[in-house]
Structures are given as C-alpha cells and as structure tokens.
Amino acid sequence: MPRCDRVFFEGGFFHVYNRLGRGEHAFKDEETARYFLGRLRAVVERDGLSVHAYCLMSNHYHLALRMGSVPLSRSLQSIQQRTTSFINWKHKVYGPLWQGRFKAKLIDSEKYLTGLLSYIHLNPVSARLVSDPADYPWSGHLDLLGGRKRPIVDVDAVLRVFGKTRRSARAAYVRELNIAEEEEWIGEEPGSLPWWRLGRPPKGEADDPEDAIRERRDRERLGP
Numbered sequence: 176m177p178r179c180d181r182v183f184f185e186g187g188f189f190h191v192y193n194r195l196g197r198g199e200h201a202f203k204d205e206e207t208a209r210y211f212l213g214r215l216r217a218v219v220e221r222d223g224l225s226v227h228a229y230c231l232m233s234n235h236y237h238l239a240l241r242m243g244s245v246p247l248s249r250s251l252q253s254i255q256q257r258t259t260s261f262i263n264w265k266h267k268v269y270g271p272l273w274q275g276r277f278k279a280k281l282i283d284s285e286k287y288l289t290g291l292l293s294y295i296h297l298n299p300v301s302a303r304l305v306s307d308p309a310d311y312p313w314s315g316h317l318d319l320l321g322g323r324k325r326p327i328v329d330v331d332a333v334l335r336v337f338g339k340t341r342r343s344a345r346a347a348y349v350r351e352l353n354i355a356e357e358e359e360w361i362g363e364e365p366g367s368l369p370w371w372r373l374g375r376p377p378k379g380e381a382d383d384p385e386d387a388i389r390e391r392r393d394r395e396r397l398g399p
Contacts, residue, residue, distance in 0.1 A: 191247070
C-alpha cells in the first residue's frame with residue numbers, strides 16, 4: 176500500500192522525531208552530534224524554520240519546529256540524508272540509517288506546545304543522563320536560558336509564549352519544566368504523549384500524523 180502524503184503548512188507547529196536503525200547509538204560520539212546540529216542550524220538559516228526546542232539523544236532526536244515557506248519534508252530529508260552520508264563515511268558502512276521517514280505531529284494549542292518544550296528538554300533527565308537539563312550539551316535548554324552566543328532555538332519566539340520580558344519568561348519556562356517533571360507522560364515514547372494520542376484513529380487503521388488536518392480541510396471544502 177502506498178504511503179499517504181503528509182500535510183504540512185507554513186506557520187504550523189510540529190513535534191518531529193526519528194530514531195536510528197541498525198542498532199546505532201551514533202550520537203554518543205561528540206563529532207557526530209555536532210555534525211547533526213550543524214546541519215540543523217544550516218537548514219534553519221536556509222529554509223526559515225523556527226526551532227522552539229531540540230534534543231539529540233544517543234539514537235534519536237526530537238524537534239519542536241514552526242515551518243517556514245519551505246516544505247518541512249525537504250528540510251528534514253536534507254538533515255537526515257547528510258547525516259546518513261557522514262555516519263556511513265565515518266564508520267565505512269553502507270545502507271539506510273534511520274528507522275523510516277521522520278514522524279511529525281501537528282501541535283495546535285499553547286498547552287501542548289509548552290508541554291512539548293518541557294518533554295523535549297527533559298528527555299535527558301527522564302533517561303537519567305543528567306539531573307539538571309542545563310548539564311546536557313545536546314539540547315536547546317541552554318539556548319533559552321541565554322547560555323549560548325549562537326543559539327539554534329528561536330529564543331525570542333519561545334520566550335514570548337511564557338512572558339512579556341526575558342526575565343519573567345525564563346522564570347515561567349523553568350517553572351513549567353519543574354511542573355512537567357511530575358507528569359506521568361514525561362518519560363513516555365512519543366506515541367503515548369497527549370498530543371499524539373489526540374485524534375488517533377481506531378486500532379488497525381493507518382496512524383498518519385496529519386490525518387486530522389486533511390480531514391478538516393476536506394470538510395471545509397465540501398461544506399455542510
């Protein structure tokens with residue numbers, strides 16, 4: 176059965192993630208982790224993406240993105256293909272690297288957006304790699320705290336969600352993380368997160384991340 180086309184649109188917020196195949200934990204290597212984040216930065220600058228959060232773990236990544244005018248599929252394919260080429264070259268291996276195409280879920284409320292930012296930046300805490308997300312070098316948490324001169328995260332856009340001044344917004348963001356640490360879903364796989372469960376089709380049907388958008392557009396086009 177052919178795969179369904181996924182629906183992305185300019186200005187949409189998405190939770191994007193993917194996992195390495197082949198039993199790889201390639202991002203434990205600092206050079207490889209820096210390469211991936213370098214590709215992410217390059218695509219942000221080239222395609223006009225707005226990154227609201229990111230975290231690179233040993234065998235997967237999470238991104239919270241606001242799409243620009245360039246289709247999200249093109250941007251993410253560029254990152255993943257270049258990363259595949261780099262890792263295969265570095266380890267002198269061949270073949271696919273990722274467990275299929277990247278997964279993406281529309282985030283359509285501020286509640287889910289703030290939850291997503293907490294989930295992504297608490298990933299290394301949930302995995303017991305660090306007790307403080309500020310101690311993890313491969314996430315956007317330090318960007319939001321003002322700890323990097325060249326952040327990948329669109330700091331001003333994110334802080335506007337939490338407050339009117341940088342100081343009050345950063346304090347509110349940290350409070351949100353502290354609250355989120357107590358949520359039952361904070362350490363779950365993406366498919367078990369509230370914004371992924373919402374609108375999930377009945378068991379046995381295809382779980383395409385953008386089905387809800389497609390169905391809503393069909394209804395609007397056909398009318399009552």
